[in-house]
Amino acid sequence: MVDRTHLEELAGATRRLIRTVDGMADTAYAEPSLLPDWTRGQVVAHLALNAEGMTGALHGLTEGTSVPMYASDEARDTDIATLGSAEPEAIRSRLLGGSTDFVHAVVTVPEEAWGVDVERTPGGRTFKAGAIPGMRHREVEIHHADLGLAYTHADWPPGFAERLIEAMAKRDRPETLTVHATDLDRAWHLGEGGPVVSGPAAELGWWLTGRGDGAGLSSDHGQLPRIEAW
Numbered sequence: 637m638v639d640r641t642h643l644e645e646l647a648g649a650t651r652r653l654i655r656t657v658d659g660m661a662d663t664a665y666a667e668p669s670l671l672p673d674w675t676r677g678q679v680v681a682h683l684a685l686n687a688e689g690m691t692g693a694l695h696g697l698t699e700g701t702s703v704p705m706y707a708s709d710e711a712r713d714t715d716i717a718t719l720g721s722a723e724p725e726a727i728r729s730r731l732l733g734g735s736t737d738f739v740h741a742v743v744t745v746p747e748e749a750w751g752v753d754v755e756r757t758p759g760g761r762t763f764k765a766g767a768i769p770g771m772r773h774r775e776v777e778i779h780h781a782d783l784g785l786a787y788t789h790a791d792w793p794p795g796f797a798e799r800l801i802e803a804m805a806k807r808d809r810p811e812t813l814t815v816h817a818t819d820l821d822r823a824w825h826l827g828e829g830g831p832v833v834s835g836p837a838a839e840l841g842w843w844l845t846g847r848g849d850g851a852g853l854s855s856d857h858g859q860l861p862r863i864e865a866w
Contacts, residue, residue: 639769643742645795646773650735653683653780656787657731662724670784670847678720679779680727685715686775687734690768694741697749697765704755712757742769774800778845778866789842794820797837804844804866811861815840831857 657680665677674682689705689712696703706712719727750766763771777796781789792800798820805815805824812827817837833840835853842848846865853860 642773643769645793646769646776647739648793649773649776649780649796650739652787653776654732654735656780656783656785657728660724660783660785664785665720665724665727668784670782674782675720676783676785677722677724677727678716679782680731681719681722682716683775683779684727684730684734685712685719687731687738687772690772691734691737691741693754693765694738694745694768697752697754698741698744698746702755704758704760706757708757709760738772770799770803774803778847781842782847789838789847792838792841794837797841798822800841801837801844804841809864811863813861815844831855831861833860 660676660680665675665680667676668674669676669679671679686705692703693705719730745765750764752765753762754765754768755762773796777792777800778789780787781792789797798817801815801817801824805826809826812830814823814825814830814832816823816832816834817840818834819836823832833843833850833853833855835843839848839850839852843850843853843860844863844866846863850860855861
């Protein structure tokens with residue numbers, strides 16, 4: 637079952653993203669984002685294509701068929717590069733259309749289908765269909781901040797920052813540490829042992845995705861561990 641409150645929060649995050657993208661000057665699309673080697677146009681293109689890929693997988697669930705999110709990693713990367721270099725109006729249109737179609741697809745999925753496995757690519761990594769709304773929420777909020785405009789990770793709602801840390805803590809990763817969100821008075825253990833890294837939840841979430849320099853965080857070992865990019 638999908639948490640309807642979570643879907644409402646995703647809807648709010650999507651509206652904020654759309655407002656930012658609609659307010660971007662056409663010249664901004666070719667400018668660098670905060671992601672290495674990605675323009676802002678490519679970030680928006682990725683968000684549009686991600687919505688389309690998830691929508692296709694959700695339609696498959698509704699129809700009782702298996703539809704991977706992407707045809708392949710190579711096709712995904714090529715599509716991002718192609719759409720990312722298109723005219724800004726085309727990128728904006730794809731983002732709005734993909735985001736709208738995603739919402740419609742979510743509400744048509746039968747409850748029993750949320751427990752079905754979905755493939756990211758044919759024969760590749762799988763995840764439960766019920767994870768898709770949360771995955772999309774992370775894509776929207778994190779990449780919105782990646783645009784490097786007025787909206788930053790500091791603007792994330794507290795509930796999202798907390799769920800992001802929970803998701804990052806469940807990932808297989810080489811680092812061993814404990815993260816303590818000082819504003820939530822809550823800690824997560826990533827493996828056994830290692831340093832305790834403390835700070836506001838939004839700063840911890842941003843850092844755990846491999847972003848930023850750890851500003852606002854402290855480690856009881858004196859130095860922050862290096863985090864691989866998400």
